[in-house]
Amino acid sequence: MTIRDILTYPDERLRQVSGPVVQFDAALQANIDDLEETRLAGPAAVGIAAPQIGWFQRVVIVDVSGRKKTRSHGHLVLINPEITEWEGFVLGREGCLSVPDYTGNVVRAERIQLHALDREGKEQSFEMEGFEARAVQHEMDHLDGLLFLDRLVSRRQDLFQRKVYKE
Amino acid sequence: MLNWYMLTLVGKDRPGIVARVTTTLFEAGCNLGETSMIRLGRNFTVMMMVQGRDADRLRGALQPVVDELQLTLHIDAIEPGLHQRLVPDVCIRVHGADRAGIVSQVTSRAEQAGLNILDLESDVGGTEAEPIYILQIEGVAAQGVDAIRAALAPLQSDGVKVYVHAIDTLIG
Numbered sequence: 123m124t125i126r127d128i129l130t131y132p133d134e135r136l137r138q139v140s141g142p143v144v145q146f147d148a149a150l151q152a153n154i155d156d157l158e159e160t161r162l163a164g165p166a167a168v169g170i171a172a173p174q175i176g177w178f179q180r181v182v183i184v185d186v187s188g189r190k191k192t193r194s195h196g197h198l199v200l201i202n203p204e205i206t207e208w209e210g211f212v213l214g215r216e217g218c219l220s221v222p223d224y225t226g227n228v229v230r231a232e233r234i235q236l237h238a239l240d241r242e243g244k245e246q247s248f249e250m251e252g253f254e255a256r257a258v259q260h261e262m263d264h265l266d267g268l269l270f271l272d273r274l275v276s277r278r279q280d281l282f283q284r285k286v287y288k289e
Numbered sequence: 290m291l292n293w294y295m296l297t298l299v300g301k302d303r304p305g306i307v308a309r310v311t312t313t314l315f316e317a318g319c320n321l322g323e324t325s326m327i328r329l330g331r332n333f334t335v336m337m338m339v340q341g342r343d344a345d346r347l348r349g350a351l352q353p354v355v356d357e358l359q360l361t362l363h364i365d366a367i368e369p370g371l372h373q374r375l376v377p378d379v380c381i382r383v384h385g386a387d388r389a390g391i392v393s394q395v396t397s398r399a400e401q402a403g404l405n406i407l408d409l410e411s412d413v414g415g416t417e418a419e420p421i422y423i424l425q426i427e428g429v430a431a432q433g434v435d436a437i438r439a440a441l442a443p444l445q446s447d448g449v450k451v452y453v454h455a456i457d458t459l460i461g
């Protein structure tokens with residue numbers, strides 16, 4: 123396993139659209155292991171997407187299980203993920219391994235239905251909400267060449283949009 | 290050798306001020322750091338971190354714009370400070386009937402409970418007869434969010450609503 127360099131904005135390669143995984147071979151497994159190793163090496167990231175290490179295939183890792191009071195499906199390797207349903211929206215603060223020293227507010231769907239393959243190529247589907255759903259949406263954006271910077275909203279406009287009643 | 294300055298400009302708001310000021314700074318070879326520009330009442334206010342050679346040259350470059358737009362200019366030398374951003378972990382929102390001293394009460398109690406304020410804005414809405422007060426604060430809760438919530442709970446009365454919630458920043 124190797125800790126890879128993380129591409130940082132404005133590296134143009136972060137802007138490209140990644141292609142689907144078609145072969146579930148040893149090379150894929152090695153890349154997934156590197157991706158996880160790289161995620162764990164940096165500042166406490168709850169997710170990472172393959173393009174962030176210069177691997178342009180549709181693979182993301184999400185793990186919010188280490189956070190208290192957070193609903194979670196545990197450690198997830200999501201391959202060729204697709205969101206099939208979105209519900210609600212909520213504002214939250216995001217930062218990114220590929221955008222050092224900046225955080226900002228972004229609107230995401232509050233609940234999602236998600237289909238993906240696991241690292242063996244087996245179908246899996248999830249219903250997710252809150253922080254985990256946000257993490258998946260953030261990581262999946264990377265697969266389409268998008269960063270949270272593309273979705274920033276002004277703090278000054280959000281007073282009564284944020285869900286202040288739900289902690 | 291470029292130094293950092295905090296540049297403050299205040300004046301009657303009118304269209305085009307920001308563009309004029311930033312263009313002038315750019316043409317004078319200055320770099321911008323963090324900036325905050327907002328209309329308060331009828332006034333244009335801006336504070337910007339500007340990197341330039343020296344304060345006199347900055348002032349000289351801006352003087353024509355300052356005179357023409359009738360702005361008040363203030364320049365302070367500051368320590369270089371980009372990439373020093375603190376990430377807020379708590380957000381406080383207060384709104385309700387306009388009440389004397391509410392900002393002072395909220396900030397004093399919160400600071401005693403460990404709050405370091407990074408960002409505060411307050412506004413008065415509603416009507417002139419029945420003004421409502423809106424306050425938003427983001428900061429770092431050195432003693433935790435619950436300590437701040439407990440400290441502010443007594444203020445929640447007489448038509449004043451206080452919300453305290455954690456900001457969970459997602460890194461991914």
Ligand SMILES: [Zn+2]
Pocket residue numbers: 217218219220260261264460461
């Ligand atoms: Zn990211």
